[in-house]
Amino acid sequence: MNRFKIDRRLILAIVVIGLATVVWLLLTIGLIASTLDSAQRAVLAEQLAPRFVLIGMTWVFGLVAIASTLRWLFRRYASAPGRLLEQTKVLLAAPRAAPMNHLGTTETQALAEVIFELAAQRDTLRADVATQIAQASLSVQQEKNRLAALMSELTQSVVVCNLDGRIILYNSRARLQFKALSVAPTLAGGAELVGIGRSIYAVFDRQLVAHALESIQQRLSRGAGSPSAQFVTTTQAGQLLKVQMAPVRNVDALGSAAEISGFVLMLDNVTRAFEEEHLRDQLLHGLTEGSRSSLANIQAAVEMLAFPDLEAPMHERFLTVVREEVHSMSARINDMTQQATQGLKARWPLEEMLGADVLLATQRRIEARNQRPVTLENLDASVWLKVDSFSLTQALDYLAMRLVDEFDVKFFRLRLQASGNRAQLDLIWSGQAMSTETVMSWEMDSMRFGAESTPLTVRDVIERHGGEMWFERERVRHEAFFRFLLPLASVQEQLEATQILQSDSRPEYYDFDLFQTTDQSSALEDRRLSELSFTVFDTETTGLNPSEGDQIIQIGAARIVNGKLLRQESFEQLVNPGRLIPAATVPIHGITQDMVKSKPPITQVLPAFYSYAQDTVLVAHNAAFDMKFLQLQERNTGLVFNHPVLDTLLLSAVVHPNQESHRLEAIAERFNITVLGRHTALGDAMVTAEVWLRLLPLLQAMGIITLRQAREAAQKTYYARLKY
Structure with missing residues (x-):
C-alpha cells in the first residue's frame, strides 16, 4: 500500500487562501467601482462581463500555483518535524538504532543525526549493561542449562503448566507424543495441540485435571511432603494415556514451600500395553476354560480306568481320551507360551538411530571382546534405523565371537547401505567356508558370552525387528558375510530425531514467566x-x-x-x-x-x-x-x-x-x-x-x-x- 494521504491542515490552508483571494478580488473590484460614476461603472461592467471566465481561470491557476507551493513548503517544513518525531519513537522502541535517512530541512536533518548519535550511544551502553548482567548471571545460566539438558534427554514426556492449564514448559519427547495424539498429525507437523501458552485442556478433560489437583491439595493440607496423583484418560485421537501429576510450589522468602503455582504432568502412552494386557487376559481365560474341560475329561477317564473289570476296548478308549486331552492341553500351553514370548519381544524399545552410530557401537564391542580389528566401509551417513541397538549389537558381537572361536577369523568389516525401504547391514570376513547347517545352528542357539548368557537367539532379534538374515559367500574375493535386512526409520521419524539431535541438549520450549499469569x-x-x-x-x-x-x-x-x-x-x-x-x-x-x-x-x-x-x-x-x-x-x-x-x-x-x-x-x-x-x-x-x-x-x-x-x-x- 503506497497511496498518498493529504494532510487536513494543508487542505484547510488551501481553502482559506482560496477564499481570501476571492474576497480580495471582490474588494478590489468594489473599491475601483466606488471611484467611478454610474456611466463609467456601466462601461466597466460591460467590458468585464465577457471576461469573467478568463478572470476565473486566472484565479484557479493562481490558486493551483499557490497550493503547489504550499504543499512543497508544508512537506519540507511543517511535516518534517512530525516525521522526525515518528522516526525518533522508532529508535526508542527498536533494540538497535538504524540510520534514520531523514528528509527535511537542514536543521531537522542535523537534529536527526544528533538523535541517531544519541541512540547509538544508548546501544553501546545497553551492550555494556547486557555484558555485565550476563557475567553476573552466569551461574544462573549454568543451572538453567543443566535443567535444559536434563529435560531434553528425558525419555519420558514432561509437560509443566500453570494453574490455568497453560503450558509453560515441555520437552522434545512431549512434542513428539502430542503429535501422535493429533487428529491430523501429518498436517503442519501436528502443531495444533502443543505449544507455550497453549491450554492442556485441548488434550485432557478439565474436570479430570481439577480432581487430581484437588487430591494433591488435600494431601498437602494433611502434611504430605511430595504428593502426586495419577489418572488414565482417553484422548480425542483414541489413545490411552497414563498421567502422573506433581505440584509446582512457590518458595517464600524463608525458603519454605508455599502455595501451588502449577503442576507437572508426566505422560505415558499405554495404549499398546493395555491392548497386550487385554490379549494376555483373553489367552489366560481361554487356557483356563479349555484346561477345565480337559481336566474334567481326564478325571472321568482316570476314574473309569480304575475299575479292574474294565474291558480292553473300553480301557483303550479311555486311554485315548487321556492322550488327546493331554495333547490338547499341551498345545494350548505351547500356543500361549509362544504368544507370550512374542509379546515380550514386542515390548523391546525400538528407537530411531543413525546407522553410523549403530556400527560404531558394534565396532567398539567386537574389538573389545574379540581382540580383532573391525573396519567400516561404504558407510551411508544418511541412513537412519529403527532398532533396538543393544540387542542388535549383541547379536553381531555373538556371531563375530563364534567366527573367532571356531574359525579363527583375523579381522572383520562392517558395511551399511540403504536398499529400498530397508537397510542392509553386513558383517564381512575372509577365511574358511562354513556350511548352511552351521549358520542355522548359530542362529537358533541362545547367545552366550563366556559365563554370561541370554535366552534370546539371533533369530529372536531378527524377528523382533521384522527383518531377515542370511549367509552369503563371495567366491571371487574369498569372502563371506552375514547380511541383516533391517527397517529404516520413516522420513518423519528421521526428521524428528534429527531435530532432537540438533537441539544441543537444550529445550526450546519453556517460558517460566507464564507462572505469573492467570485467566x-x-x-x-x-x-x-x-x-x-x-x-x-x-x-x-x-x-x-x-x-x-x-x-x-x-x-x-x-x-x-x-x-x-x-x-x-x-x-x-x-x-x-x-x-x-x-x-x-x-x-x-x-x-x-x-x-x-x-x-x-x-x-x-x-x-x-x-x-x-x-x-x-x-x-x-x-x-x-x-x-x-x-x-x-x-x-x-x-x-x-x-x-x-x-x-x-x-x-x-x-x-x-x-x-x-x-x-x-x-x-x-x-x-x-x-x-x-x-x-x-x-x-x-x-x-x-x-x-x-x-x-x-x-x-x-x-x-x-x-x-x-x-x-x-x-x-x-x-x-x-x-x-x-
Whole structure:
C-alpha cells in the first residue's frame, strides 16, 4: 500500500487562501467601482462581463500555483518535524538504532543525526549493561542449562503448566507424543495441540485435571511432603494415556514451600500395553476354560480306568481320551507360551538411530571382546534405523565371537547401505567356508558370552525387528558375510530425531514467566495487549480476488506468547487449491502445481489451523485480504474464525501517520528488521510478527493499551476503508 494521504491542515490552508483571494478580488473590484460614476461603472461592467471566465481561470491557476507551493513548503517544513518525531519513537522502541535517512530541512536533518548519535550511544551502553548482567548471571545460566539438558534427554514426556492449564514448559519427547495424539498429525507437523501458552485442556478433560489437583491439595493440607496423583484418560485421537501429576510450589522468602503455582504432568502412552494386557487376559481365560474341560475329561477317564473289570476296548478308549486331552492341553500351553514370548519381544524399545552410530557401537564391542580389528566401509551417513541397538549389537558381537572361536577369523568389516525401504547391514570376513547347517545352528542357539548368557537367539532379534538374515559367500574375493535386512526409520521419524539431535541438549520450549499469569475475568476486548497471546499468520493464494474463485495455496503462522515470538512452534502447510495456479503468480510465491498436487485441500487444513490459533488474537498484514479467504470457507468447513483480528498495516498508520508507505517491506525497513523468505507464507508471518512486537510499545506510548483501543484506533485510519 503506497497511496498518498493529504494532510487536513494543508487542505484547510488551501481553502482559506482560496477564499481570501476571492474576497480580495471582490474588494478590489468594489473599491475601483466606488471611484467611478454610474456611466463609467456601466462601461466597466460591460467590458468585464465577457471576461469573467478568463478572470476565473486566472484565479484557479493562481490558486493551483499557490497550493503547489504550499504543499512543497508544508512537506519540507511543517511535516518534517512530525516525521522526525515518528522516526525518533522508532529508535526508542527498536533494540538497535538504524540510520534514520531523514528528509527535511537542514536543521531537522542535523537534529536527526544528533538523535541517531544519541541512540547509538544508548546501544553501546545497553551492550555494556547486557555484558555485565550476563557475567553476573552466569551461574544462573549454568543451572538453567543443566535443567535444559536434563529435560531434553528425558525419555519420558514432561509437560509443566500453570494453574490455568497453560503450558509453560515441555520437552522434545512431549512434542513428539502430542503429535501422535493429533487428529491430523501429518498436517503442519501436528502443531495444533502443543505449544507455550497453549491450554492442556485441548488434550485432557478439565474436570479430570481439577480432581487430581484437588487430591494433591488435600494431601498437602494433611502434611504430605511430595504428593502426586495419577489418572488414565482417553484422548480425542483414541489413545490411552497414563498421567502422573506433581505440584509446582512457590518458595517464600524463608525458603519454605508455599502455595501451588502449577503442576507437572508426566505422560505415558499405554495404549499398546493395555491392548497386550487385554490379549494376555483373553489367552489366560481361554487356557483356563479349555484346561477345565480337559481336566474334567481326564478325571472321568482316570476314574473309569480304575475299575479292574474294565474291558480292553473300553480301557483303550479311555486311554485315548487321556492322550488327546493331554495333547490338547499341551498345545494350548505351547500356543500361549509362544504368544507370550512374542509379546515380550514386542515390548523391546525400538528407537530411531543413525546407522553410523549403530556400527560404531558394534565396532567398539567386537574389538573389545574379540581382540580383532573391525573396519567400516561404504558407510551411508544418511541412513537412519529403527532398532533396538543393544540387542542388535549383541547379536553381531555373538556371531563375530563364534567366527573367532571356531574359525579363527583375523579381522572383520562392517558395511551399511540403504536398499529400498530397508537397510542392509553386513558383517564381512575372509577365511574358511562354513556350511548352511552351521549358520542355522548359530542362529537358533541362545547367545552366550563366556559365563554370561541370554535366552534370546539371533533369530529372536531378527524377528523382533521384522527383518531377515542370511549367509552369503563371495567366491571371487574369498569372502563371506552375514547380511541383516533391517527397517529404516520413516522420513518423519528421521526428521524428528534429527531435530532432537540438533537441539544441543537444550529445550526450546519453556517460558517460566507464564507462572505469573492467570485467566482474567474481564472480557477479551478489555484485556491489555501485553497479556494476550497472538497467532500471526499469512496466506499465499492463486490470485488477488477471493470472491472470484482464487484459493489459498499455503498458510504460515507463528505464535507470540508473553511478548516472545515462538519460532519453533510455527505452522506451515501447502494446500491443494483444486484449480490451476496461474503462471504469472509463480515467480511471486514460488509455488508450482507439482508442489501442491499431492497436498491436502483447504477443508482438511483449516481445522488444524483453527485449533492452532485457538484462544489467541489473529494478527496479519492487510488482514482484510487473508480473512476474506478464511470467511469464504465457512460453508465448506463449518468453522467460523470469530477470533479478534489486528492488522499491522492499519496500526502502522496509527503509529506513523506521516509516513507515506505502510507496505510490509517499508515498515520492516523502518524498524531495522531483516526480511527473510518474503512472499512465503511463513516468512511473511515471521516478519509481520517482528513488526507487531515493535508496534506494541509504540501503541502503549500513545495510550493504546487494550485490545478494544487498538481495534478502534485501527478502524479510524484511511486504510480501514479498503474492502475485498
